[in-house]
Amino acid sequence: MRKALVTGITGQDGSFLAELLLKNGYEVHGLIRKASTFNTDRIDHIYQDPHDPNARLFLHYGDLSNGEQLTNLVYNVRPDEVYHLGALSHVKVSFDIPEYTGAVTGLGTTRLLEAIQRSGISARFYQASSSEMFGSAPAPQNEETPFQPRSPYAIAKVYAYWMTRNYREAYGMFAVNGVLFNHESPRRGETFLSRKVTRAVARIKGELQSKLYLGNLEARRDYGYAPEYVEAMWRMLQLEAPADFVLGTGVSPTMREFTQEAFEYAGLDWKKYVEIDPRYFRPTEVDDLRADAAKAHRMLDWSPKVTYKELARIMVDADLEGIGLEPIGEGDEILKRKFGDWHRWESGVTAVLKSAGNGVD
Ligand code: NAP
Ligand code: G4F
Numbered sequence: 602m603r604k605a606l607v608t609g610i611t612g613q614d615g616s617f618l619a620e621l622l623l624k625n626g627y628e629v630h631g632l633i634r635k636a637s638t639f640n641t642d643r644i645d646h647i648y649q650d651p652h653d654p655n656a657r658l659f660l661h662y663g664d665l666s667n668g669e670q671l672t673n674l675v676y677n678v679r680p681d682e683v684y685h686l687g688a689l690s691h692v693k694v695s696f697d698i699p700e701y702t703g704a705v706t707g708l709g710t711t712r713l714l715e716a717i718q719r720s721g722i723s724a725r726f727y728q729a730s731s732s733e734m735f736g737s738a739p740a741p742q743n744e745e746t747p748f749q750p751r752s753p754y755a756i757a758k759v760y761a762y763w764m765t766r767n768y769r770e771a772y773g774m775f776a777v778n779g780v781l782f783n784h785e786s787p788r789r790g791e792t793f794l795s796r797k798v799t800r801a802v803a804r805i806k807g808e809l810q811s812k813l814y815l816g817n818l819e820a821r822r823d824y825g826y827a828p829e830y831v832e833a834m835w836r837m838l839q840l841e842a843p844a845d846f847v848l849g850t851g852v853s854p855t856m857r858e859f860t861q862e863a864f865e866y867a868g869l870d871w872k873k874y875v876e877i878d879p880r881y882f883r884p885t886e887v888d889d890l891r892a893d894a895a896k897a898h899r900m901l902d903w904s905p906k907v908t909y910k911e912l913a914r915i916m917v918d919a920d921l922e923g924i925g926l927e928p929i930g931e932g933d934e935i936l937k938r939k940f941g942d943w944h945r946w947e948s949g950v951t952a953v954l955k956s957a958g959n960g961v962d
Pocket of ligand 1: 608609610611612613614615632633634636640663664665666685686687688689690691705729730731732780781782783784785790
């Protein structure tokens with residue numbers, strides 16, 4: 602049985618990836634942080650009692666800031682594949698805590714690469730690189746586009762990108778960068794634009810909220826559906842030789858267009874509810890991210906199926922259901938039509954949504 606180690610397993614992507622790896626027959630080990638409250642909502646539905654002799658999911662406490670502990674973990678687990686998804690992943694927050702962002706999002710990658718190297722194992726390594734690294738480089742962006750990062754987050758990711766390439770070149774490690782454009786889902790953190798909007802749409806429908814405060818709505822993002830992206834992460838580590846890939850849909854609506862789409866789907870006029878609050882503006886913004894994912898189409902046989910308009914419907918429906926309202930219904934239809942049974946991946950969503958707190962922004 603192949604073994605995978607996943608950092609960031611409690612996050613949006615980590616939870617979808619853990620489901621995929623379990624489905625593919627892996628033994629999955631996840632790194633989780635010790636928090637004073639439970640932070641495993643997104644993976645509670647796949648939890649397995651470690652006393653069960655058939656258990657294939659194991660969680661280990663740790664932190665990306667602690668290299669010694671990562672080395673021990675890698676040495677003890679001896680994974681065949683390491684998916685490094687853990688990071689301070691919120692761009693705006695990275696301006697507030699730039700040093701921490703560098704220590705975790707940047708140096709955390711080095712600690713993990715070094716843990717693999719020191720353990721003397723030949724694990725394949727996936728680095729969660731980001732389209733934010735392109736920053737102000739003109740769209741469309743692909744694997745050849747030079748990075749022009751515009752935030753502490755993006756700068757930390759550029760450092761991690763090059764460390765991954767350096768371990769590949771210096772030590773012959775099978776280490777790859779997936780340079781992913783924005784991918785969203787009902788499991789997206791509540792403070793990212795897409796989920797903040799769809800959650801607010803549901804709460805306005807449910808008369809739990811009357812206003813939504815947002816920042817810059819003119820920026821463009823290439824929005825895809827997260828479960829499709831974790832499938833491509835796995836495919837990258839199954840290749841014969843390591844290579845870096847850009848993943849995205851090639852379509853980038855403005856955040857205004859996405860917001861409007863989500864409100865209109867629920868029969869609401871967004872202009873009545875949305876107000877602009879400059880506190881959500883970033884000191885430096887990234888204006889236009891749009892992927893040229895031709896290499897992934899060709900070498901990974903990967904083409905995303907869900908459009909941003911469909912994504913808005915899937916997310917609004919899930920958020921309506923999460924607060925006990927009847928979904929409008931197109932979201933489930935879209936998932937069934939595009940993925941058949943695969944849409945059952947969303948099975949853990951309702952539980953996650955029900956436990957989400959109020960008043961977050
Ligand atoms: P996410 O939902 O914010 O999840 C981040 C994960 O990292 C969580 O499990 C979090 O744990 C963990 N983490 C944070 N700080 C840590 C630390 N000091 N030690 C150990 N774990 C830590 O992010 P995501 O959307 O799933 O994204 C996954 C990865 O892909 C991230 O590296 C992100 O930067 C990158 N990425 C995401 C996108 C996107 O559009 N989603 C696009 C490109 C790249 P807690 O649950 O305890 O907070
Ligand atoms: O949803 P966002 O915070 O995502 P952002 O900054 O694009 O970063 C996400 O995608 C990256 C890939 O490109 C990942 F690497 C990263 O980890 C993360 O997953 O913001 C999207 C856009 C920005 O232009 C932002 O300025 O929406 C704009 N925005 C407007 N109002 C807002 C808001 N963003 C947030 N979070 N909250 C607002 O109220």
